[in-house]
Amino acid sequence: MTGCILRGIGSFYTVLCDQDHREYTLRAQKKIRHQKLKLMVGDHVRFTPGQEEEDGWLEEILPRKSMLDRPSVANVDMLMLVIASVPQPDMLLCDKLILRAQHGNMTPVICVNKVDLGSELVSQIEKEYAGTDLRVFSVSAKTGEGIEALREEMRGRVTCLAGQSAVGKSSLLNALFGIELETGGLSRKTERGRHTTRRAEMMELDGMFVLDTPGFSLLELQNNIEPQEFAQLYPEYNELADQCRFQPCLHDREPGCAVHAAVDAGNLGAGRYERYRELLGEVRENWKGRYE
Numbered sequence: 001m002t003g004c005i006l007r008g009i010g011s012f013y014t015v016l017c018d019q020d021h022r023e024y025t026l027r028a029q030k031k032i033r034h035q036k037l038k039l040m041v042g043d044h045v046r047f048t049p050g051q052e053e054e055d056g057w058l059e060e061i062l063p064r065k066s067m068l069d070r071p072s073v074a075n076v077d078m079l080m081l082v083i084a085s086v087p088q089p090d091m092l093l094c095d096k097l098i099l100r101a102q103h104g105n106m107t108p109v110i111c112v113n114k115v116d117l118g119s120e121l122v123s124q125i126e127k128e129y130a131g132t133d134l135r136v137f138s139v140s141a142k143t144g145e146g147i148e149a150l151r152e153e154m155r156g157r158v159t160c161l162a163g164q165s166a167v168g169k170s171s172l173l174n175a176l177f178g179i180e181l182e183t184g185g186l187s188r189k190t191e192r193g194r195h196t197t198r199r200a201e202m203m204e205l206d207g208m209f210v211l212d213t214p215g216f217s218l219l220e221l222q223n224n225i226e227p228q229e230f231a232q233l234y235p236e237y238n239e240l241a242d243q244c245r246f247q248p249c250l251h252d253r254e255p256g257c258a259v260h261a262a263v264d265a266g267n268l269g270a271g272r273y274e275r276y277r278e279l280l281g282e283v284r285e286n287w288k289g290r291y292e
Helices: 030-034 091-103 121-129 147-154 167-178 225-230 258-264 270-288
Strands: 002-009 011-017 023-030 044-048 056-061 067-069 070-076 078-084 107-113 135-138 157-163 202-205 208-212
Touching: 023 030, 030 056, 078 091, 078 121, 078 147, 091 107, 091 270, 107 121, 107 167, 121 135, 135 147, 147 167, 157 167, 167 202, 167 208, 225 270, 258 270
Parallel strands: 023 056, 078 107, 078 157, 107 135, 157 208
Antiparallel strands: 002 011, 002 044, 002 202, 011 023, 044 056, 067 070, 202 208
16 A cells, blocks of 8 residues: 655654555554665655554655655645744745755745734845745735635645744644644744644645644755755846856856846845855855765
8 A cells, every 4th residue: 555654753654545545553664764764754655554453564665756854854846935024034044945945856935924914024025036936925824814825826736834933834724724733922031933833744634735844943054065056046046147257157256247246236135145155155165075
């Protein structure tokens, strides 16, 4: 039988079966553990169900079409980056997640939640990512604004929600699908989010598969990205690359760089460009030390 891993707790995994649409509790066979293969939520697997009170066995991980190591999920079509005006958005984290999605064969989108508190952040994000094909959704889990458009974008896709704590990922799912997930908010002492989602978990809701993931504030870039490959992950920079004086151009400190000129002219987002240069520095260091 085949199915999809919905969640994993300890050494036990809950799998939704493709054949009978039932959930089975399974353990990984020794060959999977000995091969040190990491089972992920979203993995398509082959398994044998248990008899009566016995647990069944996961026998094989089927080929993945996409994956992320943090959040640790597989076979995602769309990575939805949820941000809000409160808490203050970590745009460097946002850019790292976009890069992870692009490098991992997923479509990234940005969902600006809590627009009932004001729409300034939406305008800022649209300006920052002008020239990209990144879609920006303006929603309010509290009032329902923009929820229907977001639901339509998710239809027919496996969607993973990611972002900082307290941006309203669980509240967003509640508004989208009429469920009652636990929600948190901000800690009064630290003004940082309280974690209400403790592990990645896939849910089938209204015929769609959705992954809710724990909020986090730190994310490292992969250490196997070549600097030139990294530069090509920015589509708005690629469109101008042929106009740069030097080929190839990393759009950093090279003279005659068309990207730098576009930023200076206000045609490309200055904040995103500064974050690009910061991340490019990380990529260069990681690439130098990849064999150490």
